[in-house]
Amino acid sequence: MTIAAPARQITAAAARADGVWKVYGTGEAQVVALREVSVELQRGRFTAIMGPSGSGKSTLMHCLAGLDSVTRGQVYVGDTQLTGLNDAGLTKLRREKVGFIFQQFNLLPTLTAEENILLPLAIAGRKPDRAWFQTVIDTVGLGDRLSHRPSQLSGGQQQRVACARALVSRPEVIFADEPTGNLDSRSGGEVLNFLRQSVIDHGQTIVMVTHDATAASFADRVIFLADGSVVDSLDDPTAERVLDTIKRIGADH
Template identity: 70%
Template sequence: MTSAVTIPKSGGTGRTSAVAARARQVVKAYGTGETRVVALDTVDVDLMRGEFTAIMGPSGSGKSTLMHCLAGLDTVTSGQIFLDDTEITSLKDKKLTQLRRDQVGFVFQAFNLVPTLNALENITLPLDIAGRKPDRQWLDQVVETVGLSGRLKHRPTQLSGGQQQRVAVARALASRPRIIFGDEPTGNLDSRAGAEILGFLRRSVDDFGQTIVMVTHDPVAASYADRVIYLADGRIVDEMRTPTAEAVLDRMLRFSGGHPQTPSSDTRGRTA
Protein backbone atom coordinates (compact mmCIF):
# COMPACT_ATOMS: atom_id res chain seq x y z
CA MET A 1 0.00 0.00 0.00
CA THR A 2 1.26 3.48 -0.85
CA SER A 3 2.93 5.41 1.93
CA ALA A 4 0.85 8.17 3.47
CA VAL A 5 3.45 10.81 2.77
CA THR A 6 3.14 10.32 -0.98
CA ILE A 7 -0.55 11.14 -1.15
CA PRO A 8 -1.01 14.30 -3.23
CA LYS A 9 -2.65 17.22 -1.53
CA SER A 10 -5.65 17.62 -3.78
CA GLY A 11 -8.52 18.53 -1.49
CA GLY A 12 -10.12 21.79 -0.54
CA THR A 13 -9.51 23.79 -3.69
CA GLY A 14 -11.36 21.97 -6.45
CA ARG A 15 -8.09 21.47 -8.34
CA THR A 16 -9.07 17.96 -9.35
CA SER A 17 -11.88 17.38 -11.82
CA ALA A 18 -12.46 13.69 -11.13
CA VAL A 19 -15.93 12.73 -10.00
CA ALA A 20 -16.00 10.54 -6.89
CA ALA A 21 -19.75 9.86 -6.94
CA ARG A 22 -22.66 10.90 -9.11
CA ALA A 23 -26.41 10.52 -9.32
CA ARG A 24 -28.30 10.52 -12.60
CA GLN A 25 -32.08 11.07 -12.71
CA VAL A 26 -32.44 9.40 -9.33
CA VAL A 27 -35.94 8.88 -7.97
CA LYS A 28 -36.62 7.37 -4.56
CA ALA A 29 -40.27 6.79 -3.72
CA TYR A 30 -42.06 5.03 -0.90
CA GLY A 31 -45.50 3.49 -1.15
CA THR A 32 -47.89 3.42 -4.08
CA GLY A 33 -50.98 5.22 -5.30
CA GLU A 34 -52.32 7.93 -3.01
CA THR A 35 -49.86 6.99 -0.27
CA ARG A 36 -46.82 7.33 -2.57
CA VAL A 37 -44.19 9.70 -1.19
CA VAL A 38 -41.34 10.89 -3.41
CA ALA A 39 -38.22 11.42 -1.29
CA LEU A 40 -35.92 12.13 -4.26
CA ASP A 41 -37.30 13.60 -7.48
CA THR A 42 -35.04 13.12 -10.55
CA VAL A 43 -31.85 14.21 -8.80
CA ASP A 44 -28.66 14.84 -10.78
CA VAL A 45 -25.48 15.65 -8.90
CA ASP A 46 -21.71 15.19 -9.20
CA LEU A 47 -19.52 14.97 -6.10
CA MET A 48 -15.91 15.81 -6.83
CA ARG A 49 -12.91 13.88 -5.61
CA GLY A 50 -10.79 15.66 -2.99
CA GLU A 51 -13.64 17.93 -1.90
CA PHE A 52 -15.74 18.31 1.23
CA THR A 53 -19.42 18.56 0.28
CA ALA A 54 -22.24 19.34 2.72
CA ILE A 55 -25.84 18.40 1.94
CA MET A 56 -28.47 20.57 3.62
CA GLY A 57 -32.20 21.07 3.55
CA PRO A 58 -35.30 21.25 5.73
CA SER A 59 -36.54 18.19 7.57
CA GLY A 60 -38.02 15.80 5.01
CA SER A 61 -36.18 17.39 2.09
CA GLY A 62 -34.45 14.12 1.14
CA LYS A 63 -30.91 14.94 2.23
CA SER A 64 -30.31 11.77 4.27
CA THR A 65 -32.07 9.68 1.63
CA LEU A 66 -29.74 11.09 -1.03
CA MET A 67 -26.67 10.30 1.05
CA HIS A 68 -27.86 6.77 1.79
CA CYS A 69 -28.51 6.14 -1.92
CA LEU A 70 -25.12 7.58 -2.92
CA ALA A 71 -23.42 5.37 -0.33
CA GLY A 72 -25.23 2.23 -1.46
CA LEU A 73 -27.05 1.92 1.87
CA ASP A 74 -30.45 2.30 0.21
CA THR A 75 -31.81 1.36 -3.21
CA VAL A 76 -33.25 3.80 -5.73
CA THR A 77 -36.65 3.51 -7.40
CA SER A 78 -35.18 4.60 -10.73
CA GLY A 79 -32.04 6.29 -12.04
CA GLN A 80 -28.37 5.49 -11.57
CA ILE A 81 -25.75 5.95 -8.85
CA PHE A 82 -22.05 5.72 -9.67
CA LEU A 83 -19.07 5.50 -7.33
CA ASP A 84 -16.14 6.43 -9.53
CA ASP A 85 -16.97 4.53 -12.74
CA THR A 86 -18.91 1.73 -11.07
CA GLU A 87 -22.68 1.83 -11.35
CA ILE A 88 -23.75 0.57 -7.93
CA THR A 89 -27.47 0.56 -8.72
CA SER A 90 -26.98 -2.55 -10.86
CA LEU A 91 -24.71 -4.46 -8.46
CA LYS A 92 -25.78 -7.66 -6.73
CA ASP A 93 -25.86 -7.51 -2.93
CA LYS A 94 -22.56 -9.36 -2.45
CA LYS A 95 -20.67 -7.08 -4.86
CA LEU A 96 -22.25 -3.97 -3.35
CA THR A 97 -21.31 -5.07 0.16
CA GLN A 98 -17.72 -5.67 -0.96
CA LEU A 99 -17.55 -2.27 -2.67
CA ARG A 100 -18.88 -0.47 0.42
CA ARG A 101 -16.39 -2.33 2.61
CA ASP A 102 -13.38 -1.61 0.39
CA GLN A 103 -14.10 1.86 -0.99
CA VAL A 104 -16.53 3.68 1.32
CA GLY A 105 -16.14 5.02 4.86
CA PHE A 106 -18.97 6.04 7.18
CA VAL A 107 -19.25 8.39 10.16
CA PHE A 108 -22.67 8.54 11.80
CA GLN A 109 -24.25 10.61 14.57
CA ALA A 110 -24.40 7.49 16.77
CA PHE A 111 -20.75 6.54 17.00
CA ASN A 112 -21.44 2.83 16.32
CA LEU A 113 -18.42 1.57 18.26
CA VAL A 114 -18.16 -1.99 19.56
CA PRO A 115 -18.17 -1.65 23.36
CA THR A 116 -16.02 -4.73 24.00
CA LEU A 117 -13.20 -3.49 21.75
CA ASN A 118 -10.69 -0.79 22.61
CA ALA A 119 -10.17 2.29 20.46
CA LEU A 120 -7.45 0.77 18.27
CA GLU A 121 -9.47 -2.41 17.72
CA ASN A 122 -12.51 -0.35 16.75
CA ILE A 123 -10.39 1.68 14.31
CA THR A 124 -9.00 -1.40 12.56
CA LEU A 125 -12.23 -3.45 12.70
CA PRO A 126 -13.28 -2.91 9.04
CA LEU A 127 -9.80 -3.92 7.90
CA ASP A 128 -9.87 -6.98 10.16
CA ILE A 129 -13.26 -8.03 8.75
CA ALA A 130 -11.91 -7.63 5.22
CA GLY A 131 -8.81 -9.67 6.08
CA ARG A 132 -6.51 -6.74 5.33
CA LYS A 133 -3.53 -5.63 7.38
CA PRO A 134 -3.41 -1.92 8.20
CA ASP A 135 -0.65 0.25 6.77
CA ARG A 136 1.10 1.12 10.03
CA GLN A 137 2.51 4.42 8.78
CA TRP A 138 -0.90 5.52 7.54
CA LEU A 139 -2.64 4.29 10.67
CA ASP A 140 -0.17 6.15 12.91
CA GLN A 141 -0.72 9.32 10.89
CA VAL A 142 -4.51 9.01 11.16
CA VAL A 143 -4.35 8.37 14.91
CA GLU A 144 -2.07 11.37 15.39
CA THR A 145 -4.29 13.55 13.22
CA VAL A 146 -7.38 12.82 15.30
CA GLY A 147 -5.47 13.11 18.58
CA LEU A 148 -5.99 9.57 19.89
CA SER A 149 -2.40 8.49 20.53
CA GLY A 150 -2.91 8.30 24.29
CA ARG A 151 -6.33 6.63 24.18
CA LEU A 152 -5.86 3.59 21.96
CA LYS A 153 -6.22 1.05 24.79
CA HIS A 154 -9.38 2.65 26.17
CA ARG A 155 -12.80 1.13 25.53
CA PRO A 156 -15.70 3.35 24.39
CA THR A 157 -17.14 3.65 27.93
CA GLN A 158 -13.81 5.13 29.02
CA LEU A 159 -13.95 7.83 26.34
CA SER A 160 -15.92 11.06 26.09
CA GLY A 161 -18.44 11.54 23.28
CA GLY A 162 -15.95 13.63 21.36
CA GLN A 163 -13.25 11.00 21.76
CA GLN A 164 -15.64 8.26 20.64
CA GLN A 165 -16.43 10.22 17.50
CA ARG A 166 -12.69 10.69 16.88
CA VAL A 167 -12.42 6.89 16.96
CA ALA A 168 -15.26 6.70 14.42
CA VAL A 169 -13.50 9.24 12.17
CA ALA A 170 -10.21 7.36 12.44
CA ARG A 171 -12.03 4.11 11.62
CA ALA A 172 -13.48 5.70 8.48
CA LEU A 173 -10.05 6.96 7.41
CA ALA A 174 -8.04 3.86 8.33
CA SER A 175 -8.84 1.87 5.20
CA ARG A 176 -8.22 4.85 2.90
CA PRO A 177 -11.66 4.74 1.30
CA ARG A 178 -12.36 6.57 -1.92
CA ILE A 179 -15.14 8.51 -0.23
CA ILE A 180 -16.42 9.07 3.32
CA PHE A 181 -20.08 9.74 4.08
CA GLY A 182 -21.09 11.45 7.31
CA ASP A 183 -24.71 11.61 8.52
CA GLU A 184 -24.90 14.42 11.10
CA PRO A 185 -21.49 13.31 12.45
CA THR A 186 -21.38 16.07 15.09
CA GLY A 187 -25.07 15.94 16.02
CA ASN A 188 -24.47 14.31 19.42
CA LEU A 189 -21.50 16.48 20.38
CA ASP A 190 -21.12 19.80 22.17
CA SER A 191 -19.88 22.75 20.15
CA ARG A 192 -16.20 22.34 21.09
CA ALA A 193 -16.07 18.60 20.37
CA GLY A 194 -18.05 19.17 17.17
CA ALA A 195 -15.57 21.80 16.00
CA GLU A 196 -12.69 19.40 16.65
CA ILE A 197 -14.30 16.63 14.58
CA LEU A 198 -15.08 19.03 11.75
CA GLY A 199 -11.51 20.27 11.86
CA PHE A 200 -10.27 16.69 11.54
CA LEU A 201 -12.55 16.10 8.56
CA ARG A 202 -11.37 19.33 6.97
CA ARG A 203 -7.73 18.35 7.44
CA SER A 204 -8.34 14.91 5.96
CA VAL A 205 -9.48 16.67 2.78
CA ASP A 206 -6.68 19.26 2.73
CA ASP A 207 -3.82 17.02 3.85
CA PHE A 208 -4.84 13.57 2.62
CA GLY A 209 -6.93 14.42 -0.46
CA GLN A 210 -9.92 12.63 1.09
CA THR A 211 -13.41 13.01 -0.38
CA ILE A 212 -16.13 13.71 2.19
CA VAL A 213 -19.90 14.06 1.85
CA MET A 214 -21.75 15.17 4.98
CA VAL A 215 -25.43 15.63 5.72
CA THR A 216 -25.98 18.38 8.28
CA HIS A 217 -28.59 20.85 9.48
CA ASP A 218 -25.94 23.05 11.14
CA PRO A 219 -24.68 26.16 9.28
CA VAL A 220 -21.44 26.09 11.30
CA ALA A 221 -20.74 22.50 10.26
CA ALA A 222 -21.53 23.35 6.64
CA SER A 223 -19.02 26.23 6.74
CA TYR A 224 -16.18 23.69 6.92
CA ALA A 225 -17.13 22.34 3.48
CA ASP A 226 -15.95 23.45 0.06
CA ARG A 227 -19.46 23.23 -1.35
CA VAL A 228 -22.97 23.13 0.07
CA ILE A 229 -25.83 21.49 -1.83
CA TYR A 230 -29.39 22.45 -0.84
CA LEU A 231 -32.37 20.11 -1.18
CA ALA A 232 -36.05 20.95 -0.92
CA ASP A 233 -38.92 18.55 -1.63
CA GLY A 234 -36.52 15.93 -2.97
CA ARG A 235 -34.84 18.22 -5.48
CA ILE A 236 -31.54 20.07 -5.56
CA VAL A 237 -32.51 23.73 -5.56
CA ASP A 238 -29.22 25.54 -5.07
CA GLU A 239 -25.56 25.23 -4.12
CA MET A 240 -22.91 27.43 -2.55
CA ARG A 241 -19.13 27.49 -2.88
CA THR A 242 -16.71 28.51 -0.08
CA PRO A 243 -19.55 28.87 2.42
CA THR A 244 -19.56 30.84 5.65
CA ALA A 245 -21.87 30.03 8.55
CA GLU A 246 -23.69 33.34 8.11
CA ALA A 247 -24.24 32.84 4.37
CA VAL A 248 -25.46 29.27 4.90
CA LEU A 249 -27.86 30.38 7.63
CA ASP A 250 -29.27 33.11 5.40
CA ARG A 251 -29.75 30.67 2.50
CA MET A 252 -31.43 28.10 4.76
CA LEU A 253 -33.84 30.70 6.10
CA ARG A 254 -34.85 31.62 2.57
CA PHE A 255 -35.42 28.01 1.50
CA SER A 256 -37.10 26.62 4.58
CA GLY A 257 -39.01 29.60 5.84
CA GLY A 258 -37.94 28.31 9.24
CA HIS A 259 -35.48 29.51 11.81
CA PRO A 260 -32.30 27.43 11.92
CA GLN A 261 -30.29 27.82 15.09
CA THR A 262 -27.95 30.78 14.99
CA PRO A 263 -24.30 29.63 14.89
CA SER A 264 -22.48 29.79 18.20
CA SER A 265 -19.37 31.94 18.30
CA ASP A 266 -17.04 29.25 19.66
CA THR A 267 -17.42 26.95 16.61
CA ARG A 268 -17.13 29.60 13.95
CA GLY A 269 -13.60 28.46 13.21
CA ARG A 270 -13.67 28.36 9.42
CA THR A 271 -14.77 31.35 7.38
CA ALA A 272 -13.76 30.26 3.91
Protein backbone atom coordinates (compact mmCIF):
# COMPACT_ATOMS: atom_id res chain seq x y z
CA MET A 1 0.00 0.00 0.00
CA THR A 2 1.33 3.44 -0.94
CA ILE A 3 0.95 6.18 1.62
CA ALA A 4 0.58 9.62 0.11
CA ALA A 5 3.08 12.26 1.18
CA PRO A 6 1.69 15.02 3.41
CA ALA A 7 0.15 17.84 1.42
CA ARG A 8 2.34 20.87 0.75
CA GLN A 9 0.67 24.21 0.36
CA ILE A 10 2.52 27.45 -0.33
CA THR A 11 1.59 30.07 2.24
CA ALA A 12 2.75 33.48 3.40
CA ALA A 13 2.40 32.30 6.98
CA ALA A 14 5.38 30.94 8.92
CA ALA A 15 2.98 28.65 10.78
CA ARG A 16 -0.77 28.18 10.89
CA ALA A 17 -3.52 26.10 12.39
CA ASP A 18 -6.72 25.28 10.47
CA GLY A 19 -9.71 24.14 12.53
CA VAL A 20 -7.53 22.52 15.18
CA TRP A 21 -9.00 20.51 18.05
CA LYS A 22 -6.95 18.91 20.82
CA VAL A 23 -8.77 16.52 23.13
CA TYR A 24 -7.21 14.58 26.01
CA GLY A 25 -8.82 11.52 27.57
CA THR A 26 -12.25 10.02 26.96
CA GLY A 27 -15.66 9.90 28.60
CA GLU A 28 -15.99 11.78 31.88
CA ALA A 29 -12.23 12.33 31.99
CA GLN A 30 -12.22 14.06 28.60
CA VAL A 31 -10.60 17.50 28.46
CA VAL A 32 -10.95 19.72 25.37
CA ALA A 33 -7.77 21.81 25.30
CA LEU A 34 -8.33 23.42 21.86
CA ARG A 35 -11.66 24.01 20.10
CA GLU A 36 -11.74 24.75 16.36
CA VAL A 37 -8.67 27.03 16.51
CA SER A 38 -7.60 28.72 13.27
CA VAL A 39 -4.66 31.15 13.37
CA GLU A 40 -2.06 32.42 10.91
CA LEU A 41 1.35 33.51 12.17
CA GLN A 42 2.92 35.84 9.65
CA ARG A 43 6.55 35.60 8.56
CA GLY A 44 8.93 38.18 9.97
CA ARG A 45 6.54 39.12 12.79
CA PHE A 46 6.58 38.75 16.57
CA THR A 47 3.32 37.18 17.81
CA ALA A 48 2.41 36.69 21.47
CA ILE A 49 -0.18 34.16 22.62
CA MET A 50 -1.92 34.96 25.89
CA GLY A 51 -4.74 33.62 28.02
CA PRO A 52 -5.55 32.49 31.56
CA SER A 53 -4.19 29.24 32.96
CA GLY A 54 -5.88 26.36 31.16
CA SER A 55 -6.84 28.46 28.14
CA GLY A 56 -4.85 26.24 25.75
CA LYS A 57 -2.04 28.66 24.87
CA SER A 58 0.83 26.25 25.58
CA THR A 59 -1.08 23.39 23.93
CA LEU A 60 -1.52 25.52 20.80
CA MET A 61 2.18 26.34 20.71
CA HIS A 62 3.16 22.68 21.17
CA CYS A 63 0.82 21.65 18.33
CA LEU A 64 2.14 24.40 16.03
CA ALA A 65 5.72 23.37 16.79
CA GLY A 66 5.13 19.68 16.17
CA LEU A 67 5.74 18.77 19.81
CA ASP A 68 2.18 17.47 20.18
CA SER A 69 -0.31 16.03 17.71
CA VAL A 70 -3.77 17.43 17.01
CA THR A 71 -7.01 15.50 17.40
CA ARG A 72 -8.62 17.16 14.38
CA GLY A 73 -7.63 19.86 11.90
CA GLN A 74 -4.34 20.71 10.19
CA VAL A 75 -1.12 22.42 11.24
CA TYR A 76 1.50 23.83 8.86
CA VAL A 77 5.02 25.14 9.37
CA GLY A 78 5.77 27.12 6.24
CA ASP A 79 4.41 25.05 3.36
CA THR A 80 4.79 21.70 5.17
CA GLN A 81 1.73 20.06 6.70
CA LEU A 82 2.65 18.50 10.06
CA THR A 83 -0.53 16.44 10.31
CA GLY A 84 0.37 12.97 9.07
CA LEU A 85 4.15 13.30 9.33
CA ASN A 86 5.78 10.32 11.06
CA ASP A 87 8.21 10.69 13.97
CA ALA A 88 11.24 10.88 11.68
CA GLY A 89 9.58 13.56 9.57
CA LEU A 90 8.61 15.60 12.62
CA THR A 91 12.13 15.31 14.04
CA LYS A 92 13.61 16.50 10.74
CA LEU A 93 11.17 19.42 10.54
CA ARG A 94 11.86 20.53 14.12
CA ARG A 95 15.61 20.28 13.54
CA GLU A 96 15.61 22.22 10.26
CA LYS A 97 12.72 24.69 10.47
CA VAL A 98 11.93 25.34 14.13
CA GLY A 99 13.80 26.92 17.05
CA PHE A 100 12.77 26.65 20.70
CA ILE A 101 13.25 28.84 23.76
CA PHE A 102 11.83 27.58 27.05
CA GLN A 103 11.34 29.04 30.53
CA GLN A 104 13.96 26.58 31.77
CA PHE A 105 17.09 27.40 29.79
CA ASN A 106 17.83 23.73 28.97
CA LEU A 107 21.58 24.29 28.63
CA LEU A 108 24.03 21.41 29.06
CA PRO A 109 26.12 22.25 32.14
CA THR A 110 29.34 20.62 30.86
CA LEU A 111 29.39 22.63 27.62
CA THR A 112 30.55 26.21 27.13
CA ALA A 113 28.15 28.89 25.94
CA GLU A 114 29.52 28.57 22.40
CA GLU A 115 29.17 24.78 22.44
CA ASN A 116 25.59 25.06 23.72
CA ILE A 117 24.74 27.56 20.98
CA LEU A 118 26.18 25.34 18.24
CA LEU A 119 24.77 22.07 19.64
CA PRO A 120 21.69 21.85 17.34
CA LEU A 121 23.91 22.28 14.29
CA ALA A 122 26.33 19.64 15.59
CA ILE A 123 23.47 17.18 16.16
CA ALA A 124 22.21 17.85 12.63
CA GLY A 125 25.70 17.40 11.19
CA ARG A 126 25.72 20.95 9.83
CA LYS A 127 28.66 23.32 9.85
CA PRO A 128 27.94 26.77 11.31
CA ASP A 129 27.92 29.81 9.08
CA ARG A 130 30.60 31.73 11.00
CA ALA A 131 29.48 35.14 9.73
CA TRP A 132 25.90 34.44 10.84
CA PHE A 133 27.15 33.00 14.15
CA GLN A 134 29.05 36.25 14.79
CA THR A 135 25.95 38.28 13.92
CA VAL A 136 23.90 36.28 16.42
CA ILE A 137 26.57 36.67 19.12
CA ASP A 138 26.74 40.43 18.51
CA THR A 139 22.94 40.66 18.68
CA VAL A 140 22.74 38.90 22.06
CA GLY A 141 25.88 40.59 23.41
CA LEU A 142 27.68 37.42 24.49
CA GLY A 143 31.05 37.91 22.81
CA ASP A 144 32.98 37.88 26.10
CA ARG A 145 31.04 34.92 27.54
CA LEU A 146 31.46 32.22 24.90
CA SER A 147 34.00 30.18 26.89
CA HIS A 148 31.91 30.28 30.09
CA ARG A 149 29.81 27.34 31.26
CA PRO A 150 26.17 27.89 32.32
CA SER A 151 27.08 27.90 36.05
CA GLN A 152 29.33 30.91 35.37
CA LEU A 153 26.52 32.90 33.75
CA SER A 154 23.60 34.86 35.20
CA GLY A 155 20.03 33.76 34.47
CA GLY A 156 19.66 36.48 31.85
CA GLN A 157 22.90 35.47 30.16
CA GLN A 158 21.84 31.81 30.14
CA GLN A 159 18.56 32.70 28.48
CA ARG A 160 20.41 34.80 25.88
CA VAL A 161 22.54 31.71 25.15
CA ALA A 162 19.30 29.78 24.68
CA CYS A 163 18.03 32.53 22.35
CA ALA A 164 21.24 32.42 20.32
CA ARG A 165 20.99 28.62 20.13
CA ALA A 166 17.46 28.95 18.70
CA LEU A 167 18.52 31.57 16.15
CA VAL A 168 21.82 30.13 14.91
CA SER A 169 20.20 27.53 12.64
CA ARG A 170 18.08 30.23 10.93
CA PRO A 171 14.75 28.47 11.57
CA GLU A 172 11.56 29.47 9.81
CA VAL A 173 9.98 30.14 13.20
CA ILE A 174 11.12 30.33 16.83
CA PHE A 175 8.65 29.24 19.51
CA ALA A 176 9.29 30.78 22.93
CA ASP A 177 7.39 29.41 25.96
CA GLU A 178 7.40 31.95 28.82
CA PRO A 179 11.02 32.90 27.95
CA THR A 180 11.21 35.55 30.70
CA GLY A 181 9.35 33.53 33.35
CA ASN A 182 12.49 32.81 35.42
CA LEU A 183 14.15 36.21 34.97
CA ASP A 184 14.11 39.50 36.84
CA SER A 185 12.63 42.47 34.99
CA ARG A 186 15.99 43.82 33.75
CA SER A 187 17.19 40.45 32.41
CA GLY A 188 13.76 39.77 30.96
CA GLY A 189 13.85 43.11 29.17
CA GLU A 190 17.23 42.22 27.64
CA VAL A 191 15.86 38.94 26.29
CA LEU A 192 12.71 40.60 24.91
CA ASN A 193 14.78 43.32 23.26
CA PHE A 194 16.89 40.62 21.62
CA LEU A 195 13.79 38.85 20.31
CA ARG A 196 12.39 42.15 19.05
CA GLN A 197 15.67 43.03 17.30
CA SER A 198 15.92 39.59 15.69
CA VAL A 199 12.55 40.33 14.05
CA ILE A 200 13.47 43.88 12.99
CA ASP A 201 17.05 43.27 11.86
CA HIS A 202 16.91 39.69 10.54
CA GLY A 203 13.24 39.08 9.65
CA GLN A 204 12.98 36.27 12.19
CA THR A 205 9.51 34.94 13.04
CA ILE A 206 8.84 34.67 16.79
CA VAL A 207 5.82 33.08 18.50
CA MET A 208 5.83 33.60 22.26
CA VAL A 209 3.50 32.24 24.94
CA THR A 210 3.41 34.60 27.90
CA HIS A 211 1.19 35.68 30.80
CA ASP A 212 3.06 39.00 31.13
CA ALA A 213 1.40 42.07 29.55
CA THR A 214 4.72 43.93 29.43
CA ALA A 215 6.37 41.04 27.57
CA ALA A 216 3.42 40.90 25.16
CA SER A 217 3.86 44.61 24.41
CA PHE A 218 7.13 43.77 22.59
CA ALA A 219 5.12 41.79 20.01
CA ASP A 220 3.57 43.01 16.75
CA ARG A 221 0.37 41.13 17.53
CA VAL A 222 -1.23 39.40 20.51
CA ILE A 223 -3.65 36.48 20.14
CA PHE A 224 -5.89 35.80 23.16
CA LEU A 225 -7.26 32.37 24.05
CA ALA A 226 -9.93 31.40 26.57
CA ASP A 227 -11.44 27.95 27.16
CA GLY A 228 -9.46 26.54 24.21
CA SER A 229 -10.71 29.08 21.64
CA VAL A 230 -9.29 32.26 20.07
CA VAL A 231 -11.40 35.08 21.50
CA ASP A 232 -9.55 38.26 20.49
CA SER A 233 -6.38 39.75 18.99
CA LEU A 234 -4.51 43.04 19.19
CA ASP A 235 -2.13 44.64 16.69
CA ASP A 236 0.65 46.97 17.89
CA PRO A 237 -0.16 46.21 21.55
CA THR A 238 0.73 48.26 24.59
CA ALA A 239 0.85 46.76 28.09
CA GLU A 240 -2.22 48.83 29.02
CA ARG A 241 -4.28 47.62 26.05
CA VAL A 242 -3.24 44.02 26.75
CA LEU A 243 -4.33 44.31 30.40
CA ASP A 244 -7.65 45.89 29.38
CA THR A 245 -8.30 43.03 26.94
CA ILE A 246 -7.41 40.40 29.56
CA LYS A 247 -9.83 42.01 32.04
CA ARG A 248 -12.62 42.07 29.46
CA ILE A 249 -12.02 38.43 28.48
CA GLY A 250 -12.01 37.46 32.18
CA ALA A 251 -15.38 39.16 32.66
CA ASP A 252 -16.84 37.42 29.57
CA HIS A 253 -15.52 33.96 30.51
